[in-house]
Amino acid sequence: MGIATLTRLSVYAFSLVPAVAQKPQDAAHKRKAQPPAALEDAALDKKLDAFREEIAKKMVPARVAAKGERRVQAWLKSFQVVQGKHYHVFTNGPKTTVKRFAQSLEQLYDFTKKLWPFEELSHHHRAYVFASAEEYYDFCTQVVGWSRVQAERSAGHATGAYYAAYYQSPKSETVMHEATHQIVHANLGISGVGSWFQEGMAEYAANTILGSKVSGGMRSDLRNGSYYPFAEFIAIPSLIADKHSSRNYTHAGCIIEFMMKTGEPRMAGKFHKLLAEAAQRRYAWSRGTEASRDLLKKVYGMTFEELEAAFLRFHRVKPKKRRPRPTPVR
Numbered sequence: 001m002g003i004a005t006l007t008r009l010s011v012y013a014f015s016l017v018p019a020v021a022q023k024p025q026d027a028a029h030k031r032k033a034q035p036p037a038a039l040e041d042a043a044l045d046k047k048l049d050a051f052r053e054e055i056a057k058k059m060v061p062a063r064v065a066a067k068g069e070r071r072v073q074a075w076l077k078s079f080q081v082v083q084g085k086h087y088h089v090f091t092n093g094p095k096t097t098v099k100r101f102a103q104s105l106e107q108l109y110d111f112t113k114k115l116w117p118f119e120e121l122s123h124h125h126r127a128y129v130f131a132s133a134e135e136y137y138d139f140c141t142q143v144v145g146w147s148r149v150q151a152e153r154s155a156g157h158a159t160g161a162y163y164a165a166y167y168q169s170p171k172s173e174t175v176m177h178e179a180t181h182q183i184v185h186a187n188l189g190i191s192g193v194g195s196w197f198q199e200g201m202a203e204y205a206a207n208t209i210l211g212s213k214v215s216g217g218m219r220s221d222l223r224n225g226s227y228y229p230f231a232e233f234i235a236i237p238s239l240i241a242d243k244h245s246s247r248n249y250t251h252a253g254c255i256i257e258f259m260m261k262t263g264e265p266r267m268a269g270k271f272h273k274l275l276a277e278a279a280q281r282r283y284a285w286s287r288g289t290e291a292s293r294d295l296l297k298k299v300y301g302m303t304f305e306e307l308e309a310a311f312l313r314f315h316r317v318k319p320k321k322r323r324p325r326p327t328p329v330r
Helices: 041-054 069-077 095-115 133-144 148-152 173-186 195-209 218-224 230-235 245-261 271-278 289-300 304-314
Strands: 080-083 087-091 125-130 156-158 163-166
Touching (some): 041 080, 041 087, 095 125, 095 173, 125 133, 125 173, 133 148, 133 163, 156 173, 163 173, 195 245, 218 245, 230 289, 230 304, 245 271
16 A cells, blocks of 8 residues: 655655754663653643744744734644653644544554564653644744745654654554654664665555555566666665655565565574664664665675565566666767
């Protein structure tokens, strides 16, 4: 099941994030064995006040500002915080409705923890769920720093510091996909490797939790030779920026599925080692081919060509002879 191309923007599509989101985790955010403790009302109110002051005030809609200060204050007061086991959801949507959103995030959290076991963090994840798309776009432009065009191409995005979206079905693939990015960054501690890895992890989790086939139409693409060879695919800095963005996301999800489920002797049962190695500092924010080549070689002891051959075998597809590319005329 594929996400519409114009709604699949993540931190790998645009790297600009709020300054507060780029600060390194301090001692208070260290990993621990138990979920973070629930906050008392007074502590939650303090966090909500900080959100209104540091974020909401920067993105007051023009239609609200035009009606004067009283209307602005009423709009700021409309925000509330819904506390879950692992999430604090800041929202100006109906509290009952947004509770279902928080429940979906918790279900995704538990699901991904079973897929890729990780330790708890000592702090709650932050999620910003705005009542309207317009308010989400204002957040992207006024707080994150995106252009309006970039914002309007997105239905949600995430970093290790927060997940943001406008209200939509809590079970939508976009919600599951983008919220997975936050978990991969914050809980698994993996912020780099490459777009193929980041989008593949999100694609795999989103489709799997929703009961959809990760492969989609990928097997047909493989049989037809309609795919990038491993070396080319892994070198793509942003899958969504490529002309084959929708196919790329499916391909990335299939690569993660292959690495998790393959019985290939040199690979079977080693995906947890890949995750542990990818979390090392030297791979942080790395996107180049060399970083991926080094990581995959270290964990699996295989070249890109060997990995591609194993990938095709996994999908029961015979390698298709590719036509040589014409030499450019100079």
